[in-house]
Structures are given as C-alpha cells and as structure tokens.
Amino acid sequence: MTIVTENRTASTTLAFTKLGSKIGAEIRGLDLRGELSADVVAGIRAALNEHKALVFREANILTDEDQVRFAGHFGPLTEAHPTVASVEGAVNVLPVDSENGSANTWHTDVTFVVNPPQASTLRSITVPEYGGETLIASSAAAYQDLPAELRTFADSLWAIHTNDYDYSVPKNLEHANADERRKEFTRQVFETVHPVVRVHPLTGERGLFIGGFAQRLRIVGLSNTESKDIIRILQAYVVRPENVVRVNWEPNQLVLFDNRITQHYAPDNYDGLPRTLNRVTIAGDVPVSIEGKPSQALQGDSSTYSVIAPVR
C-alpha cells in the first residue's frame, strides 16, 4: 500500500511517498532546476522536518550549479569541507568518489566543528550497476527507542567530536591513497563538545547526536574504553534496521537529509565500480542540549568553513 503524505502550503502540495514509518520519503519528477517558489521551498522544508531524508528521483538537477542553487534555497552554504579540497572551481561542492575510499562508517556530516551543516544534499553523477546505496538513520527514533532510564542518562551526557582519531582499517580493505587522504582530512585538527541529546531547533524533537566523530564522553573519571562502550550502546539504537532507510541511487537523483537529526552510511558493496556523488551542505546553527546549553569548540576555527547560520 502506498501512503501519500501531503505537505500543504499556501498554494503548493507536494506528494511524497513514505519509505518507512520512521524515516524517509520520495517524490518522482519534481523539477528542482532553476528558482523554486517560496511555496515549494516551504513544502520541501515541511517534508524534511517530518521525514528527515527526502529522495528526489528524476529531479532535473544535472550540474553543480543546479545543485548549489537548489541547496541555497534553504540557507547559506558551507564551503565544501573544512579540510578536504572541493571540486575544482566549485568551492561549495565536495566530490564523494569511490576512488577516494568509501564512507562506510555511521556518521553525521562534519560534527567535529561547532556549527555542523543543518542539511546535506547528495547528487548522483556515476551510479554503480549494483550496490552503492546510502543508508540514513533517524536519531530521533533512536532516542524514542531508549528505555526511560537510559534516555535520562543520555540527556545528561556531552561528547567530544574530532576529525583526528584512530580509524585504522585492515590493510586488505585500505584504499591505495589512504595515507594521503588521512593527511588531508586532519591537516587542521578540530575538537568540539556537543550534547549527546540535541534538540532540533525547528521541530523541538530530541535526537542522539553522536556518530563516528564522537570519540569520547566528557565524564571526569571515565576511561576512553568505558566511554566508547557507552557510546556504542547508544549508537546501537540509531542503527536499528527499523530506524534506517536504504536509498538506492539512479541517474539524475538528489537526496536531501536533515543533518541535525540523522546519521548516514555508505556500504562498500559495489566491488570497486565507479561511484560518484557530489555533496553540497547548508550552513547550520550551534547545537543545543535539552537545557538550552550550546556546543563549544575546544580546538580549531571553523569560521571560514561555515557561518553560524540563523535557524531555518
């Protein structure tokens, strides 16, 4: 059965089809090229607030300029990445290319800075014949799934996120230029302390704000191993299959996800076939805890990478 969710704005109704009960919706044939009307933008934002990850098939977004213009409807853009080079000549566009390794760890984009992007767009350029999907998880559903005692415990926690951590990969899985990539990724080190439970500024929903860059909890007296064990238990709720949508890619497709309340993962299941997506991210606000306390930068200045955007 197809369940159609309608987001009514002043004059525009966008009919998204839900992809699961917790996260994800898709629409086919909505032309995203060119200037969008305020009503369409409001309709997409409402759908994003509700579904957290939106898949636009046959989106008519064919160039980096189209993608940058589309993303710009939702706020100021970040640079491509705090440390990694952009697509040549396109400062806001990050190449996500199988030749440079795969993002097969669960993460929320760029959480090692104090102002991570509020949302990310991915556009298909080269799609492998099989595999290469993007998995996106609802961290709000994860929070809801926690037993009440664990939820209260999580509410009190803060975690340190960094881009400089030991992510050793077994040699047989390592890509040829892994050392070079790592050097580029950590050429400037960032560390930020974020609340483990973040309140979404538009919906008020609470979500577990952890993922791959969250390396340790800020609890005096807790060892790194114990800290990782607690994060691992919370993370297990994020990646429950019920909380995850598996998005398959086809040409001319765009995915928009809410980076304030999701995590994602790109399984390395396409045997090295070419896979290229381009990413453009929208500048975010500073996360706040359930008590309204903001995140704090401990190391690294992200102001050239991204403005601290007003909430929208």
Ligand SMILES: [Fe+2]
């Ligand atoms: Fe990512």
